[in-house]
Amino acid sequence: QNLKMMYTSHYAPDLVIKNDDLAQIMDTSDEWITQRTGIKQRHISLKENTSLLATRVAKQLLEKSGWDVESLDIIVVATMSPDAYTPATGAIVQGNIGATNAIAFDISAACSGYIYALSIVESMMKNLNFKRGLIIGSENLSKILDWKDRSTAVLFGDGAGGTLVELSDQEDSKILSSDLKTIGSKSEYLTAGETKTLETFPTNVPHNFKAFQMEGREVYSFATREVPKSILRAVKAAKIDLEEVDYFLLHQANARIIKQVAKKLKLDEDKFPINIDEYGNTSAASEPILFDELVQSGRIKRGMTIAISGFGGGLTVGTHIIRY
Numbered sequence: 001q002n003l004k005m006m007y008t009s010h011y012a013p014d015l016v017i018k019n020d021d022l023a024q025i026m027d028t029s030d031e032w033i034t035q036r037t038g039i040k041q042r043h044i045s046l047k048e049n050t051s052l053l054a055t056r057v058a059k060q061l062l063e064k065s066g067w068d069v070e071s072l073d074i075i076v077v078a079t080m081s082p083d084a085y086t087p088a089t090g091a092i093v094q095g096n097i098g099a100t101n102a103i104a105f106d107i108s109a110a111c112s113g114y115i116y117a118l119s120i121v122e123s124m125m126k127n128l129n130f131k132r133g134l135i136i137g138s139e140n141l142s143k144i145l146d147w148k149d150r151s152t153a154v155l156f157g158d159g160a161g162g163t164l165v166e167l168s169d170q171e172d173s174k175i176l177s178s179d180l181k182t183i184g185s186k187s188e189y190l191t192a193g194e195t196k197t198l199e200t201f202p203t204n205v206p207h208n209f210k211a212f213q214m215e216g217r218e219v220y221s222f223a224t225r226e227v228p229k230s231i232l233r234a235v236k237a238a239k240i241d242l243e244e245v246d247y248f249l250l251h252q253a254n255a256r257i258i259k260q261v262a263k264k265l266k267l268d269e270d271k272f273p274i275n276i277d278e279y280g281n282t283s284a285a286s287e288p289i290l291f292d293e294l295v296q297s298g299r300i301k302r303g304m305t306i307a308i309s310g311f312g313g314g315l316t317v318g319t320h321i322i323r324y
């Protein structure tokens with residue numbers, strides 16, 4: 001049995017903050033942000049937390065598919081900005097949409113979260129004889145950023161993207177191969193939300209929540225080194241040639257990184273779509289948002305072979321080769 005990507009959808013909050021808006025509140029410029037990242041604007045959530053962004057995507061997917069919500073067997077939300085330690089954002093979504101027959105939980109793999117979630121859902125659906133699943137990448141990064149740190153605050157945005165998947169006997173559409181890798185020795189390079197306290201019986205819980213921090217140069221070089229390797233491992237495992245991949249959907253962390261990966265693989269940049277200009281870096285939401293935009297625009301068609309890669313906090317990297 002094979003996992004088939006059935007429907008895609010995405011949602012970004014209405015408030016759009018342009019680079020010039022940020023230049024009003026911190027020492028940065030549209031020119032610097034555009035040149036160094038490719039970002040022109042980002043969506044910022046004022047009232048919708050991570051579960052609400054994810055719930056909108058879930059409702060859009062149920063609308064688009066016509067599926068009965070009670071036919072869902074599993075819901076996984078990939079996020080590094082959950083509503084809370086508990087309940088899981090996925091469980092909140094399950095309650096919001098009334099998917100009473102679905103088990104629901106979160107996974108935490110930062111910008112590779114959607115990629116890792118796809119593998120977890122595929123394995124659990126095959127093992128537990130599930131039929132239908134919902135995977136959502138959802139982030140409220142604006143709530144965990146240090147808005148005084150211009151080196152990171154300008155890079156991120158809020159949003160959610162999701163996919164309805166179905167286990168099917170058909171051979172036409174499936175995950176051809178998966179490559180997942182974690183380098184925990186470099187985990188300190190990208191952190192957020194660490195709660196430190198030295199008190200034995202702390203009186204003020206939660207302790208001082210630590211905002212997002214990143215060793216940009218280290219993460220940047222990790223990405224340009226590890227992403228091409230992950231793609232090559234996945235292509236080899238799929239027993240196809242690199243040239244047979246129609247599109248490479250890379251985590252939208254930085255436009256220059258995406259171009260550098262294309263160059264390293266000696267492939268045409270047209271095969272590496274970029275929408276970071278519109279959304280900024282939305283971490284776990286970035287791959288499913290890009291995937292939906294390419295399906296909706298008709299650039300990705302049934303029968304095509306796509307590579308979808310995530311990379312970031314952990315540090316983690318992962319690639320699926322999917323025959324769509």
Ligand SMILES: O=C(O)C1CCN(c2ccc(-c3cc(CO)ccc3Cl)cn2)CC1
Pocket residue numbers: 036037111155190215216217219220223253254257281283311312313
């Ligand atoms: O050019 C410059 O000076 C700077 C150099 C540093 N840059 C970076 C560095 C790392 C990331 C990044 C972030 C995540 C987190 O989701 C995941 C994956 C990556 Cl590769 C994004 N930008 C921005 C431009």
